[in-house]
Amino acid sequence: MTTPATTLISPACRDALEQWLAGLAALQGAAENTVTAYRGDVVEFLAFMTHHFGGPQGLGALAKISTGDMRAWMAATRATGTGARSLARKLSAVKSFYTWLAERQGFEPTAVLSARSPKFQKKLPRPLAEDAARAVIETVEFQSTTDWIAARDVAVVTLLYGCGLRISEALGLTGADAPLPAVLRITGKGGKERIVPVLPAARAAVDRYLRLCPHPQERAAPLFRGVRGGALNARLIRSAMAQARAQLGLPASATPHALRHSFATHLLEAGGDLRAIQELLGHASLSTTQAYTAVDTAHLMDVYNRAHPKA
Known part of the structure; x- marks a missing residue:
């Protein structure tokens, strides 16, 4: 992929970058969006080094x-208005590329790998209250005057909240998954497989959608269809939820992904085991799931502060 920035990079560096990205996709199962983001981050870094040193840098120069130099890149990146969180992501991509490159070129990448990531406050997931989550699902149905489209949108958001699916995972289901079984085998980020129980309400919502859908059900075709019969675009679900939250007076954080956060938080509040929730969400690391304990604690402290007689 050629962009104006890539023209500032030596051919050897461009080839190395594409080889690394191909390995991420083929060997590590990195998602297309991840590969695109990493390409942009590393290209920006290499293009900066071209300006910094006054000319394109070959692989040998990168080793030096x-x-x-790393401090100069990070300072220049921050000066463009890039936040700490985004810079940390860019640095992570550069370090990953350098680790791969150093192994193949036989140099020591200490200067790059020792660069400290900027500190930032991790954003806590912003789940909906249980009654708000139910209200969103009910209100989404009224965002379309076409019965089958209304049923489709309800089915999708019910899967997000009832099963904790990412929107890409829900829209990745095919006709072969219908009628939905009691448990679904989901392939998530990085090709990680997990087993997800399907609530009766979610199965019923999908069954209703299938009864009303005018497009023939085919095993290899997407389960959720657009108006013309192609794969449903996630943007349409986001739009339906945006309209629903506006009607309900909910904040902009009430997105499709917030329903997945809500699934996890409500399970935790009900006494769910953190390890089990990690498996249901498909998180590779327990530390990712542990963010929900902070959400639960924040909720408990809010209740305490409002209800305690000495508050």
């Missing part, structure tokens, strides 16, 4: 980048 110093701690000072």
